[in-house]
Amino acid sequence: MxxxxxxxxxxxxxxxxxxQGDADHLRVITDSDPRVPGRNAALSGDGPSPGPPLAAMARGLVTAGAELLAMPCNxxxxWxxxxxxxxxxxxxxxxxAAVAAVLASGARTVGVxxxxxxxxxxxxxNALTAHGIAVIDVASADFMPVLARIKGGDTGPAVRAAMAALAAGLVAQGADAVLAACTEVxxxxxPADVAVPLIDATGALVDAVLAAALA
Amino acid sequence: MxxxxxxxxxxxxxxxxxxQGDADHLRVITDSDPRVPGRNAALSGDGPSPGPPLAAMARGLVTAGAELLAMPCNxxxxWxxxxxxxxxxxxxxxxxAAVAAVLASGARTVGVxxxxxxxxxxxxxNALTAHGIAVIDVASADFMPVLARIKGGDTGPAVRAAMAALAAGLVAQGADAVLAACTEVxxxxxPADVAVPLIDATGALVDAVLAAALA
Incomplete structure (x- = not known):
C-alpha cells in the first residue's frame, strides 16, 4: 500500500x-493504490475495512491477466x-514467506x-510461537513515529539512525535475529545496520514469488 | 516494454x-509485459504487430481502474x-511530451x-522538423548493440561510456541538444555525461502525466 x-x-x-534480456523477465501487473483504507485505523475501529477494496483490486489484476497474486504490505x-x-x-x-525465512535462519528469539x-x-x-520461536515486538509508540517519517518521504540519516536504534533495542532485549515485518523498514x-541477522519480509516475498512463478 | x-x-x-505522505501519491496501475512483440522486428516485417497486445493491455488497465494511460516506451x-x-x-x-520539452529548450539542432x-x-x-528543428539520428548500427547490453542487465561503466560516446558523436555533428528518445538511455x-542539454523523454512523460493527473 x-x-x-x-x-x-x-x-x-x-x-x-x-x-539475459527483457523477454526473460516476468510480466508484472501492479495496482499501487495509496488510498486503500489505513490498516492501523481499521484495526482500531477508527476507519473502514480495507478488505473489500483489496478484494476488488485482486479481481481487477486477475481480469488484466494476473495468474498469481502477491501483496508487498505486511x-x-x-485481510x-x-x-x-x-x-x-x-x-x-x-x-x-517471512516465517519460512525465520525458520531457515535458525533464530530462537526474533525481534519484530x-x-x-x-x-x-x-x-x-502466532505463526512464530507455534514453531517454538520467542517473539519480541517493537513498541508501537516508538515505531509508528519513525514509520510516519518514512511515509512522508524522509529516508535520510536521522530516520536511518532511528530505525537502527529500534533494531538495537530488540537485540538488547535478547533477539538473535530481527524481522523487518513492515515494507517501509x-x-x-x-543488514549492516543490525548486529544480528536481519530477515526481510520483502526479500522473502521476492524469493517466494520467483519460486512460484518460475516453477 | x-x-x-x-x-x-x-x-x-x-x-x-x-x-506529504502515502495518501498524496497517485494510484498507479502498471502492466509491465516484456513479451510484447518486439517493435523493431515488427517494423522490419520480421515479427507480429505489438498493436493488438498493447490495445488489450490498455483495456485491462482501464478495467482495473485506470483513468489515464501512459506508456514509457518510445x-x-x-502503435x-x-x-x-x-x-x-x-x-x-x-x-x-518530449517534443514539447525540445521546443521549450530552444534547441535548433537535436541529436536523437x-x-x-x-x-x-x-x-x-516528423514532429521536430515540422517545427523547423533539424534532426540528427544516431546510427542504428552503433546504437542497437549498446541497447542490447542494457536490456541484458548491463548498466556498468563500459556501457555508460559507450552511450556517452554516441551522444558526443551527435554533438560533434552539430547537435545543440541530445534527446534520449529510448527509455533505456x-x-x-x-545530463553530466553530455556537453549539451540532455532532454529525456522519460522525464518529459513523468511531467506530462503529473500535469494531467493533478490538473
Whole structure:
C-alpha cells in the first residue's frame, strides 16, 4: 500500500529474476493504490475495512491477466482471506514467506519491527510461537513515529539512525535475529545496520514469488 | 516494454509527485509485459504487430481502474493509435511530451538517441522538423548493440561510456541538444555525461502525466 515500498519490491523482484534480456523477465501487473483504507485505523475501529477494496483490486489484476497474486504490505495481510476468496488464482503470502525465512535462519528469539496493525493482528507472533520461536515486538509508540517519517518521504540519516536504534533495542532485549515485518523498514535499514541477522519480509516475498512463478 | 525502463519511469513518477505522505501519491496501475512483440522486428516485417497486445493491455488497465494511460516506451508509440482506439480514457503521449520539452529548450539542432524502430517510424523526426528543428539520428548500427547490453542487465561503466560516446558523436555533428528518445538511455546516461542539454523523454512523460493527473 505504501507506494515507495511497492517500488522497492518491484525493483528487487526485477533484480532477482535470472534474465539475459527483457523477454526473460516476468510480466508484472501492479495496482499501487495509496488510498486503500489505513490498516492501523481499521484495526482500531477508527476507519473502514480495507478488505473489500483489496478484494476488488485482486479481481481487477486477475481480469488484466494476473495468474498469481502477491501483496508487498505486511499489515494488509490481516485481510488476506478476503483476497484469497476474491479470485481463483494462487496468493503468495508474505507472512508465510517471512516465517519460512525465520525458520531457515535458525533464530530462537526474533525481534519484530512492524506497524501497530501487524503487531496487534498477531500475524507473525502466532505463526512464530507455534514453531517454538520467542517473539519480541517493537513498541508501537516508538515505531509508528519513525514509520510516519518514512511515509512522508524522509529516508535520510536521522530516520536511518532511528530505525537502527529500534533494531538495537530488540537485540538488547535478547533477539538473535530481527524481522523487518513492515515494507517501509528496508527502505531505511540494511543488514549492516543490525548486529544480528536481519530477515526481510520483502526479500522473502521476492524469493517466494520467483519460486512460484518460475516453477 | 523494457521492465527496467518501466521501473525507472515509476520511481521517477513517485519521486516527482508532491506528497506529504502515502495518501498524496497517485494510484498507479502498471502492466509491465516484456513479451510484447518486439517493435523493431515488427517494423522490419520480421515479427507480429505489438498493436493488438498493447490495445488489450490498455483495456485491462482501464478495467482495473485506470483513468489515464501512459506508456514509457518510445518505439511502441508507433502503435499508439491502436491504444487510443481501444479505450475511452485519455492517452498521454510520450512523443508529444518530449517534443514539447525540445521546443521549450530552444534547441535548433537535436541529436536523437533512439532504437531503430523509433527512428524508422519518424515519430520524432516528423514532429521536430515540422517545427523547423533539424534532426540528427544516431546510427542504428552503433546504437542497437549498446541497447542490447542494457536490456541484458548491463548498466556498468563500459556501457555508460559507450552511450556517452554516441551522444558526443551527435554533438560533434552539430547537435545543440541530445534527446534520449529510448527509455533505456537514461538508465546509463545523465545530463553530466553530455556537453549539451540532455532532454529525456522519460522525464518529459513523468511531467506530462503529473500535469494531467493533478490538473
Amino acid at each position: 505504501g507506494p515507495a515500498a511497492t517500488l522497492d519490491f518491484l525493483v528487487r523482484l526485477h533484480a532477482a529474476t535470472p534474465a 499489515a494488509a495481510h490481516g 488476506a482471506n478476503e483476497i484469497v476468496a476474491a479470485t481463483p488464482v494462487p496468493f503468495v503470502s508474505m507472512i508465510d 519491527l512492524a506497524a501497530d496493525a501487524t503487531l496487534r493482528s498477531g500475524l507473525y507472533r 528496508p527502505l531505511v535499514l540494511s | 523494457g521492465p527496467a525502463a518501466t521501473l525507472d519511469f515509476l520511481v521517477r513518477l513517485h519521486a516527482a509527485t508532491p506528497a 518505439a511502441a508509440h508507433g 499508439a493509435n491502436e491504444i487510443v482506439a481501444a479505450t475511452p480514457v485519455p492517452f498521454v503521449s510520450m512523443i508529444d 538517441l533512439a532504437a531503430d524502430a523509433t527512428l524508422r517510424s519518424g515519430l520524432y523526426r 537514461p538508465l546509463v546516461l545523465s
